[in-house]
Amino acid sequence: MDMATILVMLVAFAAAMGCIPTMFAATPGSEDGSGVKDNPSLSASSRGSVGITDRDAAHQKAWRTGEEASAHAGGFHTGSGSGGSGSGGGAGGLSVGFYSSSCPQVETVIEQQLRVILQANIGQAAGILRIMFHDCFVQGCDASLLLLRPTTELTATPNNASIRASSLRALDTIKAAVEAVCPGVVSCADTIVLSTKIAVKLSGGPIIPMRTGRRDGLSAASNQTVVNNIPPPTLNITALKQNFQNHGLDSRDLVSLSGGHTIGRAHCRFVDPQITPTISTDLNTAFALNLSRICLPANNPIKARQTTHLDFVTPNLFDNSYFNNILAKVAIFHTDAALTNASDTLQLVQLYAQNQPLFFQQFSQSMIKMSQLNVLTGQQGEIRKKCSTPNQFLNS
Numbered sequence: 024m025d026m027a028t029i030l031v032m033l034v035a036f037a038a039a040m041g042c043i044p045t046m047f048a049a050t051p052g053s054e055d056g057s058g059v060k061d062n063p064s065l066s067a068s069s070r071g072s073v074g075i076t077d078r079d080a081a082h083q084k085a086w087r088t089g090e091e092a093s094a095h096a097g098g099f100h101t102g103s104g105s106g107g108s109g110s111g112g113g114a115g116g117l118s119v120g121f122y123s124s125s126c127p128q129v130e131t132v133i134e135q136q137l138r139v140i141l142q143a144n145i146g147q148a149a150g151i152l153r154i155m156f157h158d159c160f161v162q163g164c165d166a167s168l169l170l171l172r173p174t175t176e177l178t179a180t181p182n183n184a185s186i187r188a189s190s191l192r193a194l195d196t197i198k199a200a201v202e203a204v205c206p207g208v209v210s211c212a213d214t215i216v217l218s219t220k221i222a223v224k225l226s227g228g229p230i231i232p233m234r235t236g237r238r239d240g241l242s243a244a245s246n247q248t249v250v251n252n253i254p255p256p257t258l259n260i261t262a263l264k265q266n267f268q269n270h271g272l273d274s275r276d277l278v279s280l281s282g283g284h285t286i287g288r289a290h291c292r293f294v295d296p297q298i299t300p301t302i303s304t305d306l307n308t309a310f311a312l313n314l315s316r317i318c319l320p321a322n323n324p325i326k327a328r329q330t331t332h333l334d335f336v337t338p339n340l341f342d343n344s345y346f347n348n349i350l351a352k353v354a355i356f357h358t359d360a361a362l363t364n365a366s367d368t369l370q371l372v373q374l375y376a377q378n379q380p381l382f383f384q385q386f387s388q389s390m391i392k393m394s395q396l397n398v399l400t401g402q403q404g405e406i407r408k409k410c411s412t413p414n415q416f417l418n419s
């Protein structure tokens with residue numbers, strides 16, 4: 024099969040999933056489903072609307088019961104980064120095709136599962152991509168983000184009521200399917216990375232040659248470590264570059280990885296600082312008014328559960344419109360707009376806005392770098408059977 028055929032298939036798949044450019048429909052409150060079950064509707068209108076009621080704000084401790092929880096604001100303290108070891112040119116003990124003899128079907132199984140999961144809710148692609156980011160930036164890509172016992176990272180402010188509960192459940196489903204064919208072989212850390220790879224591909228993005236061989240951490244990071252490592256959306260360009268540098272990532276990584284905001288959504292509590300008490304100079308006025316209709320008044324409990332698309336032009340398609348949005352002042356976060364506030368990052372935003380293949384190429388390289396942060400390999404850690412629980416606690 025040649026590249027053109029693959030691309031046609033991907034675009035057809037994206038179209039079937041309702042990912043093809045949809046119009047900006049300002050219908051605050053349009054249901055994306057709420058409560059425990061995901062809305063199976065895939066119509067362009069339901070996927071393309073901007074005001075979405077949060078159905079994933081379930082308190083993560085109760086992610087399997089879908090119990091609701093409301094919004095929670097983010098905060099940031101500078102502190103020790105998790106370090107960049109395992110990043111850079113080295114593969115950090117990982118290899119492409121690590122499972123080629125122990126579990127050759129792993130990617131096929133994950134893809135089969137993801138096709139069903141994304142068919143039911145294309146938003147899971149964004150949810151899973153963000154899980155990889157929040158796992159890798161805190162204590163490395165060790166699946167510690169998925170732990171519920173004995174401690175958890177999910178209650179820390181940057182994660183609580185913001186990492187999608189339904190995406191955690193999706194990863195449980197994927198891991199169970201992998202365990203069914205290769206019991207005790209594939210780590211949760213690799214499951215996150217491979218699921219992200221395939222979710223990005225199925226959303227129209229690049230095919231990233233991820234290495235595997237990660238093992239799972241035995242414990243979660245502290246709340247403070249999570250806060251120290253996950254950048255809040257209010258940072259200026261200096262602090263943003265510093266945060267990425269602490270993780271061994273440079274300006275090209277920062278700009279291309281920020282392109283992850285080409286899919287997914289933001290809760291109003293992250294949008295509010297941009298529109299109230301005054302409209303930020305980051306935003307086009309008409310766009311800010313649209314956001315205001317969805318999110319204001321702030322602190323209203325109904326509005327607090329609303330979300331906006333991160334990329335209102337092609338909300339579910341993995342493309343380079345994020346960079347055009349930044350230049351048009353219709354990107355959501357201050358950290359998105361701040362990429363224009365240094366000459367090197369501005370230049371990259373302009374390049375990726377004009378050249379999607381170049382963005383895809385850099386995004387792939389940077390994702391591989393991020394996927395190798397502080398990985399456990401060899402005999403380190405373990406292969407968790409259930410991603411929420413270290414093996415030693417499974418029967419207690």
Ligand code: HEM
Pocket residue numbers: 146148149150152153156184185186187254255256257263280281282283284286287288289290291293333356358
């Ligand atoms: C550069 C610093 C970054 C900041 C400040 C930031 C901040 C945020 C915030 C505040 C949200 C909204 C979450 C919510 O309301 O539930 C979000 C969503 C998201 N972020 Fe980032 N992010 C950054 C980098 C990244 C990176 C590196 C990736 C992946 C490569 C990423 C992927 C996503 C995705 C896919 C979503 C949507 C999640 C969903 O729909 O559930 N972000 N980000």
Ligand SMILES: *[C@@H]1O[C@H](CO)[C@@H](O)[C@H](O)[C@H]1NC(C)=O
Pocket residue numbers: 082092093094095178179183184
């Ligand atoms: C998580 O956020 C919800 C909603 O703000 C809040 O009720 C809950 O107490 C938070 N949990 C933790 C552990 O901070």
Ligand SMILES: *[C@@H]1O[C@H](CO)[C@@H](O)[C@H](O)[C@H]1NC(C)=O
Pocket residue numbers: 174175178179244245246
């Ligand atoms: C993290 O914070 C939450 C909510 O404040 C708390 O319930 C939990 O025990 C904390 N976890 C750790 C490891 O400190």
Ligand SMILES: *[C@@H]1O[C@H](CO)[C@@H](O)[C@H](O)[C@H]1NC(C)=O
Pocket residue numbers: 259260261262
């Ligand atoms: C960026 O933010 C940091 C931390 O809040 C602050 O100390 C610094 O002055 C800010 N830099 C600029 C150029 O605004």
Ligand SMILES: *[C@@H]1O[C@H](CO)[C@@H](O)[C@H](O)[C@H]1NC(C)=O
Pocket residue numbers: 047048049307309310313353
């Ligand atoms: C604001 O919303 C209106 C109505 O849906 C839409 O036509 C317009 O394109 C939006 N403007 C911006 C800048 O997003």
Ligand SMILES: *[C@@H]1O[C@H](CO)[C@@H](O)[C@H](O)[C@H]1NC(C)=O
Pocket residue numbers: 363364365366
């Ligand atoms: C960055 O933002 C600050 C504050 O808005 C502004 O004073 C400064 O000129 C900007 N710098 C660049 C390089 O755009």
